[in-house]
Amino acid sequence: MAGKTLFDKIWEKHVVTTIPDGPEVFYIDVQYIHEVTSPQAFDGLRKRGIPVFNTKQIVATPDHNVPTLEQHLPIKNDLSRKQVDQLIKNCADFGIELYGLNHPYQGIVHVVGPELGITKPGMTMVCGDSHTSTHGAFGCIAFGIGTSEVEQVLATQCLLQTKPKRMRINIEGELQKGVYSKDIILYLIAKLTAGGGTGYFIEFAGSAIRSLSMESRMTICNMSIEMGARGGLIAPDDTTFNYVKGRKFAPQGADFDKAVTEWKKLFSDADAVFEAEFTYDAADIAPMITYGTNPGMGIKISENVPNSKDIKDVKEQESFDKALEYMGFHSGDKLIGKPVNYVFVGSCTNARIEDFRIVAEVVKGRQKAANVKAYIVPGSKQVEKQIYAEGIDKVLEAAGFQIRQPGCSACLAMNDDKVPAGEYCVSTSNRNFEGRQGPGARTLLASPATAAATAINGYITDVRDLI
Amino acid sequence: MEKFISLTTTAVPLSIENIDTDQIIPARFLKATTRDGFGENLFRDWRYNSDNTPKDFVLNDKKYSGKILAAGKNFGCGSSREHAAWAIHDAGFKVVISSFFADIFKNNALNNGLLPITVSPEFLQKIFNAVEANPKAEIKVDLENQIVQIVASGEKEAFEINAYKKVCMINGFDNIDYLLSIKDKIKEYEAKRA
Numbered sequence: 078m079a080g081k082t083l084f085d086k087i088w089e090k091h092v093v094t095t096i097p098d099g100p101e102v103f104y105i106d107v108q109y110i111h112e113v114t115s116p117q118a119f120d121g122l123r124k125r126g127i128p129v130f131n132t133k134q135i136v137a138t139p140d141h142n143v144p145t146l147e148q149h150l151p152i153k154n155d156l157s158r159k160q161v162d163q164l165i166k167n168c169a170d171f172g173i174e175l176y177g178l179n180h181p182y183q184g185i186v187h188v189v190g191p192e193l194g195i196t197k198p199g200m201t202m203v204c205g206d207s208h209t210s211t212h213g214a215f216g217c218i219a220f221g222i223g224t225s226e227v228e229q230v231l232a233t234q235c236l237l238q239t240k241p242k243r244m245r246i247n248i249e250g251e252l253q254k255g256v257y258s259k260d261i262i263l264y265l266i267a268k269l270t271a272g273g274g275t276g277y278f279i280e281f282a283g284s285a286i287r288s289l290s291m292e293s294r295m296t297i298c299n300m301s302i303e304m305g306a307r308g309g310l311i312a313p314d315d316t317t318f319n320y321v322k323g324r325k326f327a328p329q330g331a332d333f334d335k336a337v338t339e340w341k342k343l344f345s346d347a348d349a350v351f352e353a354e355f356t357y358d359a360a361d362i363a364p365m366i367t368y369g370t371n372p373g374m375g376i377k378i379s380e381n382v383p384n385s386k387d388i389k390d391v392k393e394q395e396s397f398d399k400a401l402e403y404m405g406f407h408s409g410d411k412l413i414g415k416p417v418n419y420v421f422v423g424s425c426t427n428a429r430i431e432d433f434r435i436v437a438e439v440v441k442g443r444q445k446a447a448n449v450k451a452y453i454v455p456g457s458k459q460v461e462k463q464i465y466a467e468g469i470d471k472v473l474e475a476a477g478f479q480i481r482q483p484g485c486s487a488c489l490a491m492n493d494d495k496v497p498a499g500e501y502c503v504s505t506s507n508r509n510f511e512g513r514q515g516p517g518a519r520t521l522l523a524s525p526a527t528a529a530a531t532a533i534n535g536y537i538t539d540v541r542d543l544i
Numbered sequence: 545m546e547k548f549i550s551l552t553t554t555a556v557p558l559s560i561e562n563i564d565t566d567q568i569i570p571a572r573f574l575k576a577t578t579r580d581g582f583g584e585n586l587f588r589d590w591r592y593n594s595d596n597t598p599k600d601f602v603l604n605d606k607k608y609s610g611k612i613l614a615a616g617k618n619f620g621c622g623s624s625r626e627h628a629a630w631a632i633h634d635a636g637f638k639v640v641i642s643s644f645f646a647d648i649f650k651n652n653a654l655n656n657g658l659l660p661i662t663v664s665p666e667f668l669q670k671i672f673n674a675v676e677a678n679p680k681a682e683i684k685v686d687l688e689n690q691i692v693q694i695v696a697s698g699e700k701e702a703f704e705i706n707a708y709k710k711v712c713m714i715n716g717f718d719n720i721d722y723l724l725s726i727k728d729k730i731k732e733y734e735a736k737r738a
Binding site: 093094096099104113114116117120121125142156157160163205206207209221222223224225226228233235237239241276303305307371392395396489490491498510511512513516517 | 559560561562564566567570571572574575576577578579589594616617618621622623624625626627629644645646647648651652655656706707708709718719720722723724726727729730733734
């Protein structure tokens with residue numbers, strides 16, 4: 078019999094029962110919830126008159142809608158305030174732990190879970206948010222779900238799931254200077270396309286992945302959904318164990334050692350079979366940037382926008398042309414040097430302490446370009462605290478940047494942090510869809526280093542020229 | 545959930561690829577706390593200018609109507625927002641046909657009685673051609689037999705659906721009813737793990 082993949086090992090432990098000819102009843106260890114995709118789920122529980130099945134396995138925090146300035150004041154936007162208030166009420170009514178605004182643990186769910194040690198190897202986790210795949214960095218099966226499924230997990234701690242196919246992507250070798258984990262994932266999505274991972278759960282492996290910090294690994298798993306994959310995961314190792322150790326909800330003392338013994342069994346067997354497998358050379362990866370309206374439309378920053386005429390499929394070509402028209406670009410355009418007035422450093426993809434350290438390194442001793450408005454948004458209150466503790470705030474402020482308060486912010490522009498129509502924004506977030514950062518906004522996805530370099534020059538910049 | 549057995553109706557052709565859920569329902573309309581009313585903002589920024597005047601877009605084109613939305617490949621990619629399925633359903637659609645769906649959208653649609661049908665790229669093109677040539681062209685969806693057919697030409701194709709999901713759609717069953725019925729089994733599983 079063939080060996081098992083990491084994914085299989087975790088999956089099998091969480092199957093409660095299998096419906097003949099149907100999906101499996103799949104047990105969820107932790108559900109994270111936020112204000113946008115949960116109200117209708119709680120409504121459903123009320124209509125049925127049923128409680129939450131396991132209140133201790135649910136953690137809530139508001140993130141999508143919250144302002145990133147003056148969080149101590151009532152939220153000005155009526156609808157946003159109502160939604161956040163509804164989350165407070167739902168958590169109180171149903172007995173769920175809530176890290177509300179002004180709580181020291183508040184932040185973007187996918188930043189909060191790992192930093193508190195709630196996310197641990199071998200777990201299954203869901204959230205009504207597609208970037209739940211982030212937690213796979215710890216060797217978890219973590220994926221986004223819709224609100225009906227949020228309700229199912231609240232009511233039964235289970236979901237009906239059909240097992241996805243397995244893919245492994247190996248990145249071997251050493252990354253070049255100026256290349257970060259964000260570049261790895263943008264490179265992979267450009268290679269495999271925005272739908273290339275659909276139907277799969279992806280394991281990221283290889284020496285380049287092993288060498289990454291947990292923050293960097295989270296960035297990669299976070300964006301596995303942008304290839305259409307249900308999620309991504311990475312086998313836990315000493316980097317993982319050291320990250321989890323000592324965190325608030327991590328096992329302590331002898332319990333931790335016992336847990337590590339179990340976690341060390343979480344890897345793909347040498348003879349495990351994957352339905353698809355790809356291997357790339359880390360040395361081929363350069364700083365990446367997107368030029369279009371899906372995350373698969375990415376190039377090395379020094380390359381030119383691809384030529385529409387090279388696309389053979391007519392429908393594909395029409396969609397490509399539509400994207401370029403929206404972005405105001407043309408086939409063959411060079412992106413380096415294009416003026417950019419907005420820069421966003423934040424989101425569940427790139428708002429962890431490491432990201433702000435990288436930004437500080439690039440901007441240290443330099444000045445932000447006068448034309449640039451920058452949103453610098455920590456992923457959580459804990460990250461914010463660390464920014465101040467490490468003096469990163471001083472470096473950023475000296476360079477002309479303002480540090481805002483935690484939330485999803487300009488990643489999806491549900492609050493006031495928007496990019497105006499027609500303006501370009503080099504953004505460390507995860508989606509460059511039309512209107513994602515505000516109606517008519519034009520998003521170029523890149524690493525925090527590239528975003529920082531662009532903010533300094535006021536035009537698209539290859540960070541390797543500054544470091 | 546509403547039952548779905550079969551349907552014969554005209555279709556709206558939206559032959560764009562990689563339509564993401566941010567286009568289907570932009571994030572700024574996700575602030576509601578109920579499931580209703582999302583239909584009026586379906587494809588908001590493709591349908592209307594910022595001053596609310598209508599744009600040249602297929603949903604504003606009076607010659608097209610019907611309960612089927614036919615769309616290009618990788619439909620529903622991006623965000624997990626179920627609001628996308630709610631918006632399409634609320635706008636009166638019962639079926640979405642594409643050559644490729646994003647996973648989460650597909651689940652969300654099925655959980656709301658909106659049937660996602662995956663057809664071959666060739667058959668999808670035939671549907672686009674038929675509807676664009678004659679907006680009154682009818683498409684027949686037979687879930688029982690898993691067949692989708694262009695009525696006038698008789699061209700048809702079989703489609704796949706998970707047997708369990710098919711039973712749910714035909715009978716209007718929710719997953720949650722089933723999960724609640726096996727609560728004891730879930731508790732047993734928890735006790736065994738502890």
